[in-house]
Amino acid sequence: MSAAVLEVRDVVKRFAPSDAPALEGVSITVSTGEIVGLIGPDGAGKTTLLRICAGLLGSDAGSVHALGIDVLAQPVIVQQQIGYMPQRFGLYEDLTVQENLDLYANLQAIPRRDRPARYQRLYRMTGLEPFADRLAGRLSGGMKQKLGLACALIKIPRLLLLDEPTVGVDPVSRRDLWAIVREMVKISGIGVFVSTAYLDEAERCDRVYVLNRGRLLDSGMPAHFHGMVANRVWEASAPAGRARELRLKAQQIDGVIDSSIDRGRVRIVTRDKRAPALPDSQLRSVTPRFEDAFMHLMHLHEGHNGLMVNHFSAAHGTSDDTVVEVRRLTKRFGKFIAVDGISFSVRRGEVFGLLGPNGAGKTTTFRMLCGLLPASGGTLRVAGRDLRHSPGHARARIGYMAQKFSLYGLLTVEENLRFFGKSYGLWGKALEQRIEEMLRRLDLADRRHEPADHLPGGYKQRLALAAALLHEPDVLFLDEPTSGVDPLARREFWSRITAEASSGVTVIVTTHFMEEAEYCDHLLILSRGRPLALGTPGEIRNMARDDQHPDPTIEDAFIKLAEEPQRKEVELA
Amino acid sequence: MRTAGLLHKEILQIRRDPSSIALALVMPIILLLLFGYGVTFGARNIEVAVVLESRGQAARDLIGRLEGSTYFLPTRVATLSEASDMLTRQEVSAILHVRSDFDQRLSSTGEAEVQLLLDGVDANRARLISGYVAGLVSEFNGVMLRQEGAGRDPPVVQLHTRLWFNEELDSRRTLVPGLISMIMTLTGLLLTALVLVREKERGTMEALLVTPVRANEIMIAKLLPYFLLGFAGLGVTVALARLLFGVPMQGSVSTLLLLSALFMLASLGLGLLISSIAPGQMVASQISVVIGFLPAFFLSGLLFDIRAQPRWTQVISTIIPTTYFIDASKTLFLAGDVWSVLWKDAAVLAAMAVILLTIARLKLKKRLE
Amino acid sequence: MTAPTVHPVQMLLLAIVASMRRLLALTAKEIRMIFKDPRSRVTVIIPPIVQLIVFGYAATFEVSNVPLVVVDQSRSEESRSLIAAFESSDAFVRIATTTDLGEMRELITSQKARAALHIGPTFARDLAAGEPANVQFIVDARSSNTAAITTGYAARIVTSFNERTSDHRPANVSTARPRQVRLIDLAWFNENYLSRWFFVPAIVVQLVLIEVLLICTLSVAREREQGTFDQLLVAPYATWELLAGKAAPGLLIGLPQAAVAGLIAVYWFEVPLRGSLAALTVGLLSYITCAAGVGLFISSLARTMQQALLGTFLFMMPASLLSGLATPIEDMPRWIQLITYLNPARYALSIGRDVFLRGAALADIVDDLLPMTIIGVVCLALAGVMFRLRSQ
The missing domain is CATH 3.40.1710.10 (abc type-2 transporter like domain)
Structure with a gap:
């Protein structure tokens, strides 16, 4: 039988005596040769638990043993033997890939003669070798995460702690990262303790702990969770392009605790084994996933599950006026062509998704659309104007939510909203009304006086959305709006976005979460600055239909479309 | 190996961001040129309006002395009111007024007055000018005395001034030591003040803390590069001062290095301390300017002699490391290895370095909390 | 809803009101950011006042004892x-x-x-x-x-x-008294040669400069490092509004501080204020705006807060040495005197001394006011161009 490499017993952690504890009697075991997942919504205490395991934080009660050593008493000895990758991995962005590796090799005191072999192995696993001399700051998000993992693995640790390692990483890179971890487990028999916000990743773990508000809700193998919701998961087929509507309908049915869009169909979890009453659609029972069980657990313990978006405007539907029009858009940085002749148009009330692996030119395209970056060629019109050359009042018609949380951390929720409201010309009573409305609609009212820095990820993201929606923009730009946000919050977020779209707001969104692509009306998949595919989610899925994938997901399609050029990139470089 | 790795990283980071090298190496050059060419305490070519109303020989002789002096650039002006206008418009710094009855009074009563009107806004300059003119006048008196030769010379005390350590009162010689201390204060303080907070703000601290690195090793890796950078600044300054301005150094190089090392450690200690307690780079910058740079600029004796200051500001000066380094380096450059002066400065600097580095080390925790 | 036809004047007024409101919002935010953190609050307000008093005493060339x-x-x-x-x-x-x-x-x-x-x-x-x-x-x-x-x-x-x-020589030693010239010296504007009268206004100029520079450069650099600057660039701010909003905290903190400093100069150090208060106010306003302009220009070149801080010093050290603070500009060589014409602190110092000691009125300081304002405007314009250019 394999030995325990991490044993956490009844750990309690309080940051301030008056606050509710961040961790309340948590016990966890990780053995050699297994990957153990830690899953929970934002603010559940995942990062705190991992930091305690790494000896970065003390605990108020309980014991933590890693590799048989008391972490709380002898953190330095433990740190010499474990690998830890924090959420914001400490890559030095002004050092190159190789220099970062060298630094961590030095810090871990890897003998020089062992290094070439290690580097080679890590480069092989991460595919970073062609980029060894690139500054870490210039790597794409996925490559950064891989480099972070490589740095954490420079010394083969017996215990590897990973804090949300795949946040903001495209599916191809995500798959690579998991493959690296799997390989390490298989070859070296290490134990891995990983927290994640991607529920599908739970399926890849050997065992899973579900953490909520500092308490463990449940634990077990993925199958254990599947069993919880057996015969309670359904799929309703919808006519092409109507899935969003159907989902809105489904979530108002009593007894439905979760609904999402999957492959153009609506996936529904019910409270009991009775089928939901959805007329005009074919319903069939499907095999549960971890995600369904998670929603069930949240529903059980929290009484809500992100479906209660308490606002609905009258649906205007889409109209024919084109709001965004892009023709042969090109961006060059010196010799490097970041975006190469992209064309598309977006109509009012549409949700338009920009997808692509990290470094495909999504962000560059996005920044040009918002007027933050001048285009090198082509035409670009948003609401009939080129934002780059238009005066302020044209910019007033757009809302922008940056990839990285970019509101003022020192200011409170309310102060942030007030500032952005005023920036967009709202004033006085109208402003106060809008703020109240946004606080209510986005469930921020109870945290209105907290500084934005102190908010957990999901709240931050809602605040950013509130700030972007405050002035009722015509076009909403969302750059990776859900990265680093827990699954519950993501559901909620998409309910809001689809509601906004149906009230006539045009939404342009980039995302890494392929399941989220299902919520879009049209998708553009980019790779290396060139358009790979443009169409509805259904059309895109159809491109990947083959013998291996009779019923492909967007992710399947994406991987299939994106893999070819990426392989070439590695070969060329 | 760990320390070497961290060091290597710091050095790479310094190389990537040229701003720190600019501070350590470009700043000394700029300041040295400005100090060396521009900033002198001795006034030369002072613009003086001369209102000579007397036509006598004595008056002309007196003015002749003024015109012959290298200190003055006299302009003859017909009337006092015209000269006053010039003074008000700041075209001249002083007016020398010789009345029409000057010669007559001098020969009849044996005593005559000349009036010097000064722009007193810059009191120090006014005083210097007044001193120069007084010197001319007393020379003139001395000559008259000798010309009268007949009879006995009245007994007169003649003052011979010797300026030790800086015979020509060349302010470059005194400012170079001050400049070195300024450069080292800036590199020591400003760069290190940001060095830890930045890692905290950017999230690299967390990854660093979980490696087997010890807090001492982090300290050393953060100190050494900036220590060397400070020394590079010192080298550039001293070399340029010697090459361009021929500023001599009486003391030995080893003493200079020892004192600089102690001072650098104290500055780095203060910088690291600020960095370990500040919540962000913004506050760290402000604190380092407010409690580090400004007192070092105004109170350390760089611009204003500490001994001329009131007692209570002298007390504040005693807690500023720069004070001791300026004192020591002036002695070192101009007087030599005078250990009776230097050991006290060295001891205080060493004590400050130890205290500041210890507190900074205690504040640098290996945990996040 | 508004009537379909809006008078152009009305439209202009509405645009001005909207612009002012945005500006107000931005300024209020900047101020709030500075005063939010207690440590920052303390470092911004108290030290300049304390330092003026301490440095005012320390800055003296009078030698005694x-x-x-x-x-x-x-x-x-x-x-x-x-x-x-x-x-x-x-x-x-x-x-x-x-x-x-x-x-x-x-x-x-x-x-x-x-x-x-x-x-x-x-x-x-x-x-x-x-x-x-x-x-x-x-x-x-x-x-x-x-x-x-x-x-x-x-x-x-x-x-x-x-x-x-x-x-006191007895008459018999010499029959005739030797002829002698006496020098009577009189220092205009400062009869007692008090160097404090000269230094206190200079220290005010110096402290205001560093304060305003730090506030402006660091606040922009922080927004860049934290990504909030993009959020401002996509908001409907005109470039000049961004500049004004970023310069405003410098003015709003620098001006009251300069006012308090002025009171300390007059009532504590008893430096005579002989000129017109209007001249002093206009001079200070122009100087602080100019310092903010320089600060914004530095920050438009800096990518990180370290660069902003060091950039500030690369400007500030020469600027204070060439302002006439410690050594008179008249005594500098010609080519360095020419450089000082680019230095806003030089003009500010000159205005301060003229108004305090020489009793200058508004008309008398135009010579200094004009170049200083031009420097400020040029810096602000450059900063505005760089803001939009470097948003990438």
Whole structure:
């Protein structure tokens, strides 16, 4: 039988005596040769638990043993033997890939003669070798995460702690990262303790702990969770392009605790084994996933599950006026062509998704659309104007939510909203009304006086959305709006976005979460600055239909479309 | 190996961001040129309006002395009111007024007055000018005395001034030591003040803390590069001062290095301390300017002699490391290895370095909390 | 809903109101950010005031109580009377009397004494013989300025000693009094040669400069580092509104501080305010705007907060040395004087001194006000261009 490499017993952690504890009697075991997942919504205490395991934080009660050593008493000895990758991995962005590796090799005191072999192995696993001399700051998000993992693995640790390692990483890179971890487990028999916000990743773990508000809700193998919701998961087929509507309908049915869009169909979890009453659609029972069980657990313990978006405007539907029009858009940085002749148009009330692996030119395209970056060629019109050359009042018609949380951390929720409201010309009573409305609609009212820095990820993201929606923009730009946000919050977020779209707001969104692509009306998949595919989610899925994938997901399609050029990139470089 | 790795990283980071090298190496050059060419305490070519109303020989002789002096650039002006206008418009710094009855009074009563009107806004300059003119006048008196030769010379005390350590009162010689201390204060303080907070703000601290690195090793890796950078600044300054301005150094190089090392450690200690307690780079910058740079600029004796200051500001000066380094380096450059002066400065600097580095080390925790 | 036709004037007014509101919002946010953090609050408000007082006292070129060692080898009535003349002046304090030149050398070298008066053994004899009696005065010139001033004091003391002895000379020694020219000096604007009158306004200028520069450069650099700058660029702010909003905290913090500093200068240090308050206010406003412009320009070039901070110093150090703070611009070589025309602190210092001591009115400071304002406007314009260019 394999030995325990991490044993956490009844750990309690309080940051301030008056606050509710961040961790309340948590016990966890990780053995050699297994990957153990830690899953929970934002603010559940995942990062705190991992930091305690790494000896970065003390605990108020309980014991933590890693590799048989008391972490709380002898953190330095433990740190010499474990690998830890924090959420914001400490890559030095002004050092190159190789220099970062060298630094961590030095810090871990890897003998020089062992290094070439290690580097080679890590480069092989991460595919970073062609980029060894690139500054870490210039790597794409996925490559950064891989480099972070490589740095954490420079010394083969017996215990590897990973804090949300795949946040903001495209599916191809995500798959690579998991493959690296799997390989390490298989070859070296290490134990891995990983927290994640991607529920599908739970399926890849050997065992899973579900953490909520500092308490463990449940634990077990993925199958254990599947069993919880057996015969309670359904799929309703919808006519092409109507899935969003159907989902809105489904979530108002009593007894439905979760609904999402999957492959153009609506996936529904019910409270009991009775089928939901959805007329005009074919319903069939499907095999549960971890995600369904998670929603069930949240529903059980929290009484809500992100479906209660308490606002609905009258649906205007889409109209024919084109709001965004892009023709042969090109961006060059010196010799490097970041975006190469992209064309598309977006109509009012549409949700338009920009997808692509990290470094495909999504962000560059996005920044040009918002007027933050001048285009090198082509035409670009948003609401009939080129934002780059238009005066302020044209910019007033757009809302922008940056990839990285970019509101003022020192200011409170309310102060942030007030500032952005005023920036967009709202004033006085109208402003106060809008703020109240946004606080209510986005469930921020109870945290209105907290500084934005102190908010957990999901709240931050809602605040950013509130700030972007405050002035009722015509076009909403969302750059990776859900990265680093827990699954519950993501559901909620998409309910809001689809509601906004149906009230006539045009939404342009980039995302890494392929399941989220299902919520879009049209998708553009980019790779290396060139358009790979443009169409509805259904059309895109159809491109990947083959013998291996009779019923492909967007992710399947994406991987299939994106893999070819990426392989070439590695070969060329 | 760990320390070497961290060091290597710091050095790479310094190389990537040229701003720190600019501070350590470009700043000394700029300041040295400005100090060396521009900033002198001795006034030369002072613009003086001369209102000579007397036509006598004595008056002309007196003015002749003024015109012959290298200190003055006299302009003859017909009337006092015209000269006053010039003074008000700041075209001249002083007016020398010789009345029409000057010669007559001098020969009849044996005593005559000349009036010097000064722009007193810059009191120090006014005083210097007044001193120069007084010197001319007393020379003139001395000559008259000798010309009268007949009879006995009245007994007169003649003052011979010797300026030790800086015979020509060349302010470059005194400012170079001050400049070195300024450069080292800036590199020591400003760069290190940001060095830890930045890692905290950017999230690299967390990854660093979980490696087997010890807090001492982090300290050393953060100190050494900036220590060397400070020394590079010192080298550039001293070399340029010697090459361009021929500023001599009486003391030995080893003493200079020892004192600089102690001072650098104290500055780095203060910088690291600020960095370990500040919540962000913004506050760290402000604190380092407010409690580090400004007192070092105004109170350390760089611009204003500490001994001329009131007692209570002298007390504040005693807690500023720069004070001791300026004192020591002036002695070192101009007087030599005078250990009776230097050991006290060295001891205080060493004590400050130890205290500041210890507190900074205690504040640098290996945990996040 | 508004009527379909809106009068152009009305539209313009609406646009102005909207613009003002945005500006107000941005300014309020900037101020709030500065005052949110208690440490930042403390470092912004208290130190400048405290420092003005402390530095105001410290910044002086007046030298008093110079420790003097006396080497009296004459030991005569005459030598004692000369020593008494030195002692009775405020400038010197006798700390030791010796006959040993070696001891004197030791005292000076070790900085226990900073000057020495050496009266040789033939002093009294020379005087009695009507010969010039030589006295040596030795000064520690490690601080050249103090040395120059000390020398001046000694010269004055000896001159007046000579005058006194010649006045009291018995009539029979010489039949005719020697002819003598007396110098009467009068310092306009500052009769008592108070260097504090000169330094206090200069320190205000210096403190305001550094404060405003830091606030402006660091706040922009922080927004860049934290990604919030993009959020501002996509909001409907015109470039000038961004600039104004970023410059406003400098003005709003710098101006009251300058006002308090002015009060301290007048009521605490008793520097006379002879000119017009309007001139002072306009001058300060223009200076702070100009400093904010320079700060924004520096910040538009900086990518990180470190670069912003070091950039500030790369500008500020030469700017303060070339402002006339410690050494008069008139005494600098021509080419350096030309450089100082680019230095806003130079004009501010000149305005401060003109208004306080020379009693300048608004019309008198135009010569300084104009170039300073131009520098400010140019910097702001450059910063605006760079803001949009470097948003990538």
